[in-house]
Amino acid sequence: MNKLLQELQHAAAQRETRRHFLHTCSTGLGAMALSSVLGSCGFLSKDNSATNEVGGALMPDGSATAPRPSAYLPKAKRIIYIHMAGSPSQLELFDYKPELAKYNGKDCPQELLEGKKFAFIRGVPKMLGPQGKFAQHGQSGAWVSDYLPHLQGVVDDITFLKAMHTDQFNHAPAQLLMHTGSARLGRPSLGSWVTYGLGTENDNLPGYIVLASGGKQPDAGKSVWGSGFLPTVYQGVQCRTDGDPVLYASDPSGISRDVRKQTIDAISQINQQQYDEVKDPEILTRIAQYELAFRMQMSVPDAMDIKSEPQYILDSYGVNPAQGSFARNCLLARRLVERGVRFVQLFDWGWDTHGTSADGAIEIGLKTKCKESDQAVAALLHDLKQRGLLDETLVVWGGEFGRTPMQENRDGQVLPFMGRDHHLDAFTVWMAGGGVKKGFSYGETDDIGYYGVKDKVHVHDLQATILHLLGFDHTKLTFQFQGRPFRLTDVAGKIVKPILA
């Protein structure tokens, strides 16, 4: 018993040697069920679902990303997570507040300001009514404004979470909280947890791919797709829209594919001889990884090349093939999930509408961002549905927090454009596909969209729900680090059961 306990701790703590487990106890594992694998290696814990941890350590083919079954039957196999970095205004898009229009231009009542801290609002700001024209759409009667005409057509596939709330009112910490469960740097991102738990379905592609648009990285930088303390093999691989889609994927000028093949073969042969001599299992892994690298050099550019897409598809997304754009990233997301990529993370920068400039104005910049993205998002849902992929692909759309019902008055001044400050108490996130209800709306905010008043969903609840849809118990998907088990949802998180299909 003592020994078993130690071994369990050992398995958890000795991350880098995970590949060795296969050499000591995994001969011919490929077809075996996870539980029997664990049993055969003596890693059964009394709580079977906790073995996500150890399951990650067992890889039939020596790769840390071989596909693995989840703890129980998943509804979604993959995720496309669309993050609008900067945070779109829920009050202009989804959370229709006719009452707020009545207060437009009036001083914000003192009781709404007491004890509150804002990123930029100082003193007494004015209220700002909704700027979009709202109507109900679809069978479900979902409220969507005229900012998003295309999305209006697909609302019957969507579940809206209208009373989301978070703890952080600045971009970087709020984005970190949304993606890593913690506002500080250093934790693994959602996509890392998912690939750590499930591996990838395509040996020739990374399991976790990140696509960014809008001209800039998200505020929190690469940490929002970092692997934190998980092995780096689980970090998101950013496919770039200019240059090599994956860093260093192009052979150097003057080295053809054939020459590269010959070099890889030579490396493998010499490494094999080295293995025969010193018997270090790590060498076998290295041989496999070089061969995967060679395949990735072909498959990544292939997946990223949209030239083979028919014109009507390009048109439906509104893609100009010559230009990197959010629309192109949506199309790429479909191509990637089609090829078995587990987690596709999209970031689009430029949704931070404070009203300090035209680009950052509710009445100008936000409209432009909506126009640039609306068609593509709707097309993505259509396209996935048509290909039968939507049922097993979860699409998530949202920002890192919401926007205030007050108009921003940075440093007590009147700003030249209409803008709203960061707001943590109410915002909207929507999900579609893989295991969530179709045409459903969950949660309500008060009359001015300031606080959630019914069915509130915290960021950790959203994360718990996403993991649930992928077949994980969020309290059990853990990793031992610096002496204690860590998980995405920290010590919180409740599954939002009413939205499950």
Next chain:
Amino acid sequence: MRANWIVLGVAGIGGALVLSSFLGVFESRVDYNTQVKPLLNKNCIACHGGVKKASDFSLLFRHEAVAPAKSGKPAIIPGDADASEMIRRLTLAEDDDERMPLDHPPLKPDEIDLLRKWIDQGAEWGDHWAYQRVEKPDVPAIGTFWSRLGLAGSDETSWAKNEIDHFILDKLRDEGLKPMPEADRATLIRRVTLDLTGLPPTQQEVAAFQNDPSPTAYEKVVDRLLASPAYGERWTGMWLDLARYADTKGYERDPGRKIWRYRDYLINAFNADKPYNLFLTEQLAGDLMPGASDEQFIATGFHRNTMTNDEGGTQDEEFRVAAVIDRVNTTWDVFQGTTFACIQCHSHPYDPFTHDEYYKYLAFFNNTRDEDVTSETPTLRFYQGADSAEAVALKQWMRTHVSARTESIHERFLRTMEPKFNSHDIKQITNASLLDAKYFGAQDKGVGQLDKVTLTGHNRLLIAWGTKEAGATLTIRQDGPNGPVLLTQPVPKTGSEWKDTIQIFALPAVTGQHSLHLSFSNPKHPKNWTMIKWVAFQQALPDLQQEKRYLALLNKDPEQTPIMLDGSGDLARPTHIFDRGNWLVKGKRVTPDVPKSFPAMDPKLPRNRLGLAAWMTSREHPLTARVAVNRFWEQLFGTGIVETVEDMGTQGIPPTHRELLDYLAAEFMETDNWSVKKMLKRMVTSATYRQHAKATPELLAKDPFNKLLARGPRVRLSAEQVRDQALTVSGLLSRKMYGPSVMPVQPEGIWQSPYDGDSWKQSTGEDLHRRALYTYWKRTAPYPSMVTFDSPSREFCQLRRLRTNTPLQALVTLNDPVYVEAAQKLADYMRLRGQTPEAQIQAGFRRVMLRDLPPGKLAVLTRLYRNTEQYYRQKPDEAQKLLAKADGVPVTPQQAALTVTANTMLNLDEVITKE
């Protein structure tokens, strides 16, 4: 230990005791640490521990466990298991509601028997091994009885080189294993050179070693390596992860930070073999050392590597607290190998630390002057040239004209611009705001207030401030809007409120601590902002000329590096417990102290960071030396004696060779006087270290992770070593040391900072090929090829790099222009050193691996060469492209084929592995 095993075997003690891997006593006394604690940790402590105390019963400390629980009765009655509620609950019928563990399967009978016996024996608690004083164990005897008398030879005695080997052999014998012989000299010198200097040896160094017949040949090599400047660079590389060193501040804006002098301090400290206890003290408390030198100030950069947040709208106090918490956690992680972060929010679930103790310990660190301010204050200022001469002249004048106290205050202010009030301390009352959430700003009719300013003996106000156009005026009143006026002054026109100038104003003589009322008027430009960056209160220098000189120096902007400094007087900061770790919810006030589970601090020690460092480095402290030697061991052998170098607590992995660890820790403190070089020399001269790394199938089956060390270490090179080796063997590496970080070749588009305009400005000349540790490190976008080889982002301290083996690594060494350039240069070297492809390939391989290729591998590379030569003969354009950037190289099919071969060579497993 061996003796006990024999006794165990002879006595045939029953099942329950076999649970333990060893016993510390002859009789069958239950051992708390090895037998009881694992059971309690596994089955009980989640509900009855430091986090949750269900029914007021906790098993974390003995005094809690034997105290009456909620029922009024104690659950454990020492000496009487039958009367103990705990045993009753454990043995109830499976479906009984009161049975423990609740909702979990019952304990096994032998486990319950063990707990029963333990209670009957008095329910003694024991300290975890790592929390007990380091006692030097006896060195195990090796060899046969006769060989020990010198009457016969023995494999063991002739193999062993020093005491380390005795401990290793002792364990191997238990397992029926034999160690491996010494590696060949080429392999050995490559291993030890990479380990001690991070670079491969030269062929001359290998030849010298191979041709040296003296018995001290290897020792001479080790001494040479320890004396090499590259030694300090290599160990600094390790320390930078622990110090979470970076060239940027982190968080959203992640702008640059100049703290490379701290990196250079490390290089010098390692090269000078600064004793580890002093090394620790300078980094934690150099600023508090008497007569602190620049070097000691710079050393405190260790804890100024915490991230700071310049994002608009952030609360400085929130991120100041985050930095202090990071310092506490990092101090424990790095020097004590203990997870302290848990008790930020609650008592430790497993280890004997309480919630209060976290904040008492935090109080040591909570009084520093850094406050998440954009300017990075406090910094150490390096006056250059004429300014430096001015500073010296002023100091000389002060020595003879002012009191020692005034001199020291002004001298400190010249060096560090502290103590001062940062302007976020000025309350924004009317028409005032923290501009960009950073600095205090006020418009016409603006009012601010600064509380708790001691004016006694302070007849000068120093203020850094400015505004766009002339016309604004500041009036300062004592104790409120109607108080006496202390000062009325026009705000200097600086062209923008974001530009400031420092001014000194006379204040009337006032005694006591007061609040200052600041009112602004600006009728001409009522919307213009006046910004104040900081204010300070000092005694005047009694000479106007000298005061002008002083002011001129303060207005210089010399190079600076962030340092630690404690606040005192008005600026001393009390520490409170944060309820459940939330910095906004302050609990009771606490004063600095160390956890009770450790030896108490000597009452003579000051209760500050300096006293703390003295406590950490005392002979009585159980962890500091153990953690240090374990880390050095891990760096050489690939795995620590305690594998979890980050956690020596009860949840860490138990040591493979506990006596060896204690022996080394004791030697480190007593014999080596904390000399890192002596400790490393002891390790690398052991026979254990010198073994060859080949594994037999039998050995692999028995010891797959090489825990028992029956073979030499074999691990992939670190990110730094992979790069530095490629640059070395291609002849590209620059050996320039020190200075600001450099920007080698990096793909376009890695840096995309949302706000600041920072960009990667590729270095020129030799700075393109400096050692990896000099590479500019941006936390949100670190150098990509290093990250691919497992370098951490350095946002937080990383105690152990996890070695991964991924396809992205292959793409780096195959295709990264840095490695292509290395291959071109290596191919050029090969061309000049042989007439045949075979000879050229051998020459190249010898340069990289310092040995000949065996025939089988040579055949593979020769075949590759011939095939690709053929290819480039048919496609001369391709050869042209491959060699386009290689200067002074003939563009021939042969050269192209050699380049491809060299590229292949640099990707071989053995090349990127330390064998």
